Amino acid sequence: MKRITNAARIIAAGSVMLGLTTASVQSQQPDVMKPISKEQMAKMDPMMRGWPKASRDAVKYMTDKYGAPMHMNEHMAMWGTTGQWKRTVVYNYEVKHDFPAPHTDVMQQWIDYKTPLDKYDELAMYDGSVVPERTNGELSARCDKEGANFLAINLANEVATGKRDVEDARRMYGEQIMAMMAKRPAPYTERIMFTPMKGGTMDPDHPLK
Secondary structure (H helix, E strand, C coil): CCCCCCHHHHHHHHCEECCCCHHHHHCCCCCCCCCCCHHHHHHHHHHCCCCCHHHHHHHHHHHHHHCCCCEECCCEEEECCECCECEEEEEEEEEEECCCCCEEEEEEEEEECCCCHHHHHHHHHHCCCEEEECCCCEEEEEECCHHHHHHHHHHHHHHHCCCCCHHHHHHHHHHHHHHHHCCCCCHHHCCCCCCCECCCCCCCCCCCC
8 A cells, every 4th residue: 555654634534533532532540541432433443454563553552541642544654742742643554664673663652852963963873763854843752652652752751861871871861761671660661751741842944034
């Protein structure tokens, strides 16, 4: 299936409401199970036929933790504000990613963030699945698990603020992922360890003179 990366265009082309309003999604709290109705599940299952297992697993995880998506169609499922995230999108395709070990990226999660302009190269060297966006004033991470996205964002912030260099961040990433997979304490994978801004991070740049 052809990849579609423009989330707004996907939603406009055929998103399906699943009985949730934006306000109801925004009111959801982290780590609270939100049961969904059989009617909602009946709408979701047919749209995920043919999706990779990693994508279906990510949708199930998000649905179990935060409730049904705000929007969904055959290409993606999207949640609004949930816990510390500004939004979450699970895609119906996988992107191969070999750091820190081979896996596929299927879930992208965003926060508001003003990335220093001189740190973009370092963030790219740290993790190619961390995406700073200057104009939107956002920072996102793509992986297959929320814990890995927490980790990616936490270390991206430490690179951006000069607390860690690229090599140290990559080493720490590997250590925390191994601890998480072994079910040992891995605090960087449990939550965003700083307070993300709520707006005020956009940079529209300026017109040429």
